Amino acid sequence: MQTSDKSPEEYDFLVLGSGEAGKYLAWTMARKGLRTAVIERKYVGGSCPNIACLPSKNVIHSAKVANYFWRGREFGIHKEHCWIDMSAVRDRKRKMVDGLVQMHLDIYQSSGTELVIGTGRFVAPRTIEVDLAEGGSRLLRGEKVVISTGSRATVEAIPGLREAEPLTHIEALELDRVPPHLLVIGGGYIGLEMAQAMRRFGSEVTILERNARLLHREDPDVSAEIEGFLGEEGVRIMTGARINRVEGKSGTCVKVHVTREGKDMVLEGSHLLVASGRTPNTSGIGLDRAGVKITERGFVKVNDRLETTAASVWAVGDCAGSPHFTHIAYDDFRIVRDNLAGRRRVTNGRQVPFCMFTDPELARIGLSETEAKKRGIAYRLAKIPMTTILRYPARFPRRVGFLKALIDTNSDRILGFTALGVEAGELIAVVQVAMLAGTPYTTLRDAIFTHPTIAEGLVPLFSAVPSRAS
Ligand SMILES: Cc1cc2nc3c(=O)[nH]c(=O)nc-3n(C[C@H](O)[C@H](O)[C@H](O)COP(=O)(O)OP(=O)(O)OC[C@H]3O[C@@H](n4cnc5c(N)ncnc54)[C@H](O)[C@@H]3O)c2cc1C
Numbered sequence: 325m326q327t328s329d330k331s332p333e334e335y336d337f338l339v340l341g342s343g344e345a346g347k348y349l350a351w352t353m354a355r356k357g358l359r360t361a362v363i364e365r366k367y368v369g370g371s372c373p374n375i376a377c378l379p380s381k382n383v384i385h386s387a388k389v390a391n392y393f394w395r396g397r398e399f400g401i402h403k404e405h406c407w408i409d410m411s412a413v414r415d416r417k418r419k420m421v422d423g424l425v426q427m428h429l430d431i432y433q434s435s436g437t438e439l440v441i442g443t444g445r446f447v448a449p450r451t452i453e454v455d456l457a458e459g460g461s462r463l464l465r466g467e468k469v470v471i472s473t474g475s476r477a478t479v480e481a482i483p484g485l486r487e488a489e490p491l492t493h494i495e496a497l498e499l500d501r502v503p504p505h506l507l508v509i510g511g512g513y514i515g516l517e518m519a520q521a522m523r524r525f526g527s528e529v530t531i532l533e534r535n536a537r538l539l540h541r542e543d544p545d546v547s548a549e550i551e552g553f554l555g556e557e558g559v560r561i562m563t564g565a566r567i568n569r570v571e572g573k574s575g576t577c578v579k580v581h582v583t584r585e586g587k588d589m590v591l592e593g594s595h596l597l598v599a600s601g602r603t604p605n606t607s608g609i610g611l612d613r614a615g616v617k618i619t620e621r622g623f624v625k626v627n628d629r630l631e632t633t634a635a636s637v638w639a640v641g642d643c644a645g646s647p648h649f650t651h652i653a654y655d656d657f658r659i660v661r662d663n664l665a666g667r668r669r670v671t672n673g674r675q676v677p678f679c680m681f682t683d684p685e686l687a688r689i690g691l692s693e694t695e696a697k698k699r700g701i702a703y704r705l706a707k708i709p710m711t712t713i714l715r716y717p718a719r720f721p722r723r724v725g726f727l728k729a730l731i732d733t734n735s736d737r738i739l740g741f742t743a744l745g746v747e748a749g750e751l752i753a754v755v756q757v758a759m760l761a762g763t764p765y766t767t768l769r770d771a772i773f774t775h776p777t778i779a780e781g782l783v784p785l786f787s788a789v790p791s792r793a794s
């Protein structure tokens with residue numbers, strides 16, 4: 325891209341990248357009557373509706389249906405000659421994405437936000453040159469500017485890995501045939517969600533995780549339970565695996581050379597998926613020319629109000645190092661919006677709930693045992709297996725999972741809640757609200773929940789909290 329010497333078009337509010345926080349800020353400002361533009365290279369609405377949360381959940385849902393088909397006899401349903409049409413799975417997802425993109429375009433129009441399709445980079449403070457998708461370029465300057473460029477899949481510098489042209493989540497969600505044998509690098513959120521889905525479509529799946537267990541930041545009992553149910557479905561799990569090099573091409577034949585427990589081995593698969601973390605989209609976008617500094621890990625450097633080191637420039641979402649979830653990016657929007665309106669709202673101390681959409685789901689709010697121990701926080705522990713919840717046997721023959729709560733030792737405050745089970749993502753909201761309100765755990769223990777629901781399990785869980793030492 326050539327730096328142009330034309331004078332910039334002036335905007336009140338300019339957003340680079342149409343991620344979650346950026347787009348909501350733009351729409352809000354445009355509705356106030358400010359001249360606003362969003363620069364987006366490809367994905368109208370950002371990653372979530374196009375290539376990340378929602379498409380992955382769409383495909384995961386198809387995989388869940390497939391799983392019910394394979395297990396039909398268990399429910400007294402016989403369906404012979406059942407097979408997977410992966411291109412139809414993909415088309416269902418594409419149809420949803422098309423609808424979401426149209427919904428975004430409608431909001432751009434109704435809010436009066438200009439959408440500029442092209443790749444942007446800073447050429448001066450608050451000034452962005454855009455290489456337009458339709459050809460040509462534009463120079464835009466904002467009185468206020470927001471960087472909302474997100475992150476991308478990390479492809480580590482392992483010899484042969486890049487040359488193997490591995491799938492990332494983007495290509496994996498576009499497959500039109502079931503990979504005969506999918507090797508997955510990374511036993512984190514993306515690796516586990518995709519591994520289980522592909523296994524359910526019929527792939528052989530092997531997960532390679534360098535740490536000693538899957539989801540190594542979670543408590544060991546969480547990792548063990550997840551390894552258990554994935555293993556039962558036939559997903560092969562290789563933890564403690566150091567990848568030395570990769571040979572071949574994903575899509576035909578790929579070989580991964582691994583050392584594990586001092587032994588060298590070669591794993592062969594048809595496809596390779598990298599799910600080994602994220603890299604912020606902060607390089608090559610001229611941040612130095614805008615006076616915007618980055619951290620050692622490459623995130624835009626921000627304070628607790630998401631202000632960058634340049635005046636009137638904010639950074640939000642993944643690129644600013646906020647926890648990589650869409651709901652957190654949405655909260656980043658509220659923080660910038662409220663500070664611009666003269667209120668004080670900060671990132672410090674906010675709740676970061678999450679749910680991993682394996683089946684069953686893993687959801688957590690607040691402290692895990694591992695975190696509590698690391699921070700020297702004393703807690704009382706309550707833990708019950710999902711079998712305690714009477715809704716389970718009616719719906720699920722295999723009763724995996726548990727509920728776990730950490731309660732303060734000196735008060736009845738809930739410090740953390742982990743749910744590993746069906747509908748865990750919905751269940752944590754109940755406990756989260758109690759935590760937000762500062763409600764003691766005894767309120768949930770003594771509540772009357774509808775029978776038979778999963779939420780009813782909160783009664784036996786909180787009834788299992790040990791009494792406070794007097
Ligand atoms: C497979 C997958 C599944 C996920 N599932 C979930 C989930 O279930 N729940 C959840 O909460 N989170 C999930 N996440 C995480 C979530 O998607 C991200 O945290 C969230 O989308 C980040 O939003 P963002 O606004 O920071 O960036 P993004 O939504 O990535 O937006 C950044 C935008 O900027 C554009 N851009 C970048 N550089 C430029 C440039 N130079 N010029 C113009 N445009 C540019 C990009 O094209 C992109 O559209 C998932 C992520 C992945 C990858």
Ligand SMILES: NC(=O)c1ccc[n+]([C@@H]2O[C@H](COP(=O)([O-])OP(=O)(O)OC[C@H]3O[C@@H](n4cnc5c(N)ncnc54)[C@H](O)[C@@H]3O)[C@@H](O)[C@H]2O)c1
Nearest residue numbers: 510511512513514515532533534599600601648679680681
């Ligand atoms: N349901 C959700 O909310 C959801 C779903 C998908 C993604 N996400 C977000 O996207 C982020 C990125 O997901 P992700 O799964 O790519 O990252 P992650 O950080 O969750 O997991 C990456 C895993 O890869 C492993 N790894 C890294 N390098 C490796 C190597 N060379 N060999 C073997 N293993 C290696 C790490 O030890 C880690 O376990 C998540 O942290 C999450 O914030 C959220």
